[in-house]
Amino acid sequence: MARLNANAEADAMRGPTAREASRLRVAVPSVPARVAAELRLQIADGALPPATQLKEEALSEELGVSRNTVREAFAELVSERLLVRQPNRGVFVASLGAKDIHDVYTVRRAIEVSAVRGGGSPESIARVRAAVEEGKSAAAAGDTERLGTANQHFHGALVALAGSERLNTIMSQVLAEMRLFFHKASVDGGFYQVWLPDNEQICKALEAGDAELAAERLTDYLARSEEHTAKVHALGPEAAE
Amino acid sequence: MARLNANAEADAMRGPTAREASRLRVAVPSVPARVAAELRLQIADGALPPATQLKEEALSEELGVSRNTVREAFAELVSERLLVRQPNRGVFVASLGAKDIHDVYTVRRAIEVSAVRGGGSPESIARVRAAVEEGKSAAAAGDTERLGTANQHFHGALVALAGSERLNTIMSQVLAEMRLFFHKASVDGGFYQVWLPDNEQICKALEAGDAELAAERLTDYLARSEEHTAKVHALGPEAAE
DNA sequence: ACAAAGGGATTGTCGGACGTTCGTGTAAAT
DNA sequence: ATTTACACGAACGTCCGACAATCCCTTTGT
Structure with missing residues (x-):
């Protein structure tokens, strides 16, 4: 109470x-x-x-x-x-259903992929790199919560590549919605772990100046992430892991 | 008052x-x-x-x-x-500046292009077609206001292709924001006229099942439209054409 | 002329009031 | 015993009025 x-x-x-x-x-x-x-x-x-x-x-x-x-x-x-x-x-x-998961990922596909395709300034790419490293360090320390926020920072940084105030606020709302699925209590340690290599690869492509490759990898990542999320949600939002 | x-x-x-x-x-x-x-x-x-x-x-x-x-x-x-x-x-x-124009178009690029790339169901494509025809008929009748709303319907219908409730609401807000630039009072008759062929071409590509072509044309359209909008805005938001 | 002081207008937040709506439990009727 | 009807209570929706805080503008003082 x-x-x-x-x-x-x-x-x-x-x-x-x-x-x-x-x-x-x-x-x-x-x-x-x-x-x-x-x-x-x-x-x-x-x-x-x-x-x-x-x-x-x-x-x-x-x-x-x-x-x-x-x-x-x-x-x-x-x-x-x-x-x-x-x-x-x-x-x-709010309690989100299977339909909402798909909907949210549709928005993410639109926004994140578009932002990544645009390339972005060196400074904004540096911020993506920072988020990747933050995730690695959190994983090394076994800090699940920090890993989660690092992941959010990563995707936030991706959208920030576009330099659009409006896209940023939309993305932060979407990220907030995603937290409705994954309270820290309901997420096991390995949950975000899986995506670290993806983040690294996407970031590498960006740093190499190949925005198109980065966008492709991101699209692929989002597809797998949605599937994964839907699966976790299917066995009850309560069932951790 | x-x-x-x-x-x-x-x-x-x-x-x-x-x-x-x-x-x-x-x-x-x-x-x-x-x-x-x-x-x-x-x-x-x-x-x-x-x-x-x-x-x-x-x-x-x-x-x-x-x-x-x-x-x-x-x-x-x-x-x-x-x-x-x-x-x-x-x-x-709200009064929007040059920066906001670009920002809004960044959002539109992300959302509209992504939705068009997805293709969409026959019914939703039919709704795009309906908006195109509505625009033509309004232009034929010389009804500027209806032409404007038809144009908004067209772009709304494009986003609706994705079938995402969230994308739809985001788009409708963006369209509302765009109206801040173009009150009906400040827009001359030929303003929307120019884009009718674009709409037709984009719609044709969709009907032909070539989503990629439609997305390309839309991207091109958005670039020209942003340029046009920025130009109109530069000579004072009051100056009608 | 310029800084300080004062006042008026408007917002921010509070507190309370009252009708309305909806869920629920109780009682009556079949 | 099941169903219907009704009455009760808990929230919400909307209104009203009040008062301090803040900002802008004007006036005052030097």
């Missing part, structure tokens, strides 16, 4: 009040934005599993914000497809 | 009240959704030109809804990039 311990974090969540208004401030996100961020986190790491209902009043009390504010946060997350709203019934953590 | 005549439409905008609750209802959209739809329309046809500030209280009075509701509508439109929010300053109709 107590998603946040009621008082300590509740006060931290609230905006700057009169007494602490004097300190210098550098664009503190609005309260609804911070509530949304908090919920995003809890959804991502499985504290709020799919199909969980989020009640406005309960949340507003736990977080120490008004119902109105919670409502705004909900609207934000609904627009990101992390929550779904059933009119007059409430909002629920 | 009076974007809506205050009373008549205001009541129409409000939700079903007690007295009229008896008639059968089939999923009436929520009040914020209807406000957002209204604003979307007014933005699309230029009644609310870019950089216009939208004030919460003024709108809530004109539309006969509460400030809270207006606020929710704003949030929706901000998430669609039709409005931009300046914290503590207000929301403004």
